[in-house]
Amino acid sequence: MTDAMTPDTAPSPVAPPLVAPPLVAQIPVAQIPVAQIPVTTTPAPREYPQALRGPWHRWWRPLLGLATTAAGLAVLTGALLLVVLAYVIAESLGAQLLDPASDAFLVSPVGMLVTNLILALGIPLALAATWAQTRRAGRASAGLVSSVLGRVRWRLLLGGLGITLLLLVPLHLGSDILLTQLGFPAGDDGTGSGASSDDSGLWPLTPASGWVALSLVVLLTTPLQAAGEEYFFRGWLSQWIGSMLRWRWLAVIVPAVVTALLFAFAHGAQSPWLFADRLVFGLLASVLVWRTGGLECAVALHVANNLLAFGFAIAYDGLAESLLITEVAPLDGAVSISITVVTTAVLLWWARRRKPARMVTDPATSGAVEVGPVKGENR
Numbered sequence: 001m002t003d004a005m006t007p008d009t010a011p012s013p014v015a016p017p018l019v020a021p022p023l024v025a026q027i028p029v030a031q032i033p034v035a036q037i038p039v040t041t042t043p044a045p046r047e048y049p050q051a052l053r054g055p056w057h058r059w060w061r062p063l064l065g066l067a068t069t070a071a072g073l074a075v076l077t078g079a080l081l082l083v084v085l086a087y088v089i090a091e092s093l094g095a096q097l098l099d100p101a102s103d104a105f106l107v108s109p110v111g112m113l114v115t116n117l118i119l120a121l122g123i124p125l126a127l128a129a130t131w132a133q134t135r136r137a138g139r140a141s142a143g144l145v146s147s148v149l150g151r152v153r154w155r156l157l158l159g160g161l162g163i164t165l166l167l168l169v170p171l172h173l174g175s176d177i178l179l180t181q182l183g184f185p186a187g188d189d190g191t192g193s194g195a196s197s198d199d200s201g202l203w204p205l206t207p208a209s210g211w212v213a214l215s216l217v218v219l220l221t222t223p224l225q226a227a228g229e230e231y232f233f234r235g236w237l238s239q240w241i242g243s244m245l246r247w248r249w250l251a252v253i254v255p256a257v258v259t260a261l262l263f264a265f266a267h268g269a270q271s272p273w274l275f276a277d278r279l280v281f282g283l284l285a286s287v288l289v290w291r292t293g294g295l296e297c298a299v300a301l302h303v304a305n306n307l308l309a310f311g312f313a314i315a316y317d318g319l320a321e322s323l324l325i326t327e328v329a330p331l332d333g334a335v336s337i338s339i340t341v342v343t344t345a346v347l348l349w350w351a352r353r354r355k356p357a358r359m360v361t362d363p364a365t366s367g368a369v370e371v372g373p374v375k376g377e378n379r
Helices: 061-092 109-120 122-133 152-182 212-243 248-265 270-290 298-315 319-323 330-354
Strands: 035-040 363-371
Touching: 061 122, 061 212, 109 122, 109 212, 122 212, 152 270, 152 298, 152 330, 212 270, 212 298, 248 270, 270 298, 270 330, 298 319, 298 330
Parallel strands: none
Antiparallel strands: 035 363
């Protein structure tokens, strides 16, 4: 018989085990390793007026573009002074030269060539200023002044030029014929098509002396002159202003208004209707640039307009009047503005069918994000 266990020897009830807190909780937060997770970010696309406001943008970068432009203009001024000095020396040696400040020099082949080439310098100046402002931006940074793709879209440029010429020629000729039939005098609306003031009509032609040389200069250098103005005003200057504006609509409206005003004022003294004509041209050119994502259609409109203007002026011996024009009649101004509006609308319609790129897209950038414990929380 087994002795019964006494109370003193009986086993005590088993106590519930103590549950230790998680091991992580016993380690200081500072000792828990932090994970590095690679992350790829793609900068948001932006429109042409804000093309220079990329991920590399800093507040001081527009100052680099402005300084480059100022330096380029200073070099150009110095070069012109050297030309003037050479002219004075040549005259002192007995050379018979036209006075470069005279109207006769301005409408001569040499004068037209010099004027067009000087204005064409707006192209390299805009490219250099854009490069200076975006020189750490990576690929094709200077080309952003041409289009959002960083290059000239030649099919858009040449196609737009053809469309514009096909529109402007019948529109200007038709408006002159219509106004003449209605009894209004054929004034000069800035195209030179109304150079004949005796109401003799479009025939016969009265070409200027030296019209062959003048025509060659116009055909070869006027496209460069028009492109130079567009690259400077609707190109670099618009993007320079847009790079300092954060909000999209301000970056669209402010550069368009400012550059159109400066473009109109740059043509010198002029009557209100002539100023309005050039102001509307500048505004509509900015619309073309914005809606197509580049300068191509605006350059096409400008080139076609100037080729037609100088062509009619040479054909009717009115080059001096066309170049030195300071006023137009209200009716002529209204007709010219209407023609520009119609041509721009057709260009926009044609360009939309081609679906050109309108946004600047930057390459994706890679980085790492640290992922660790949330402060004050144990896991």
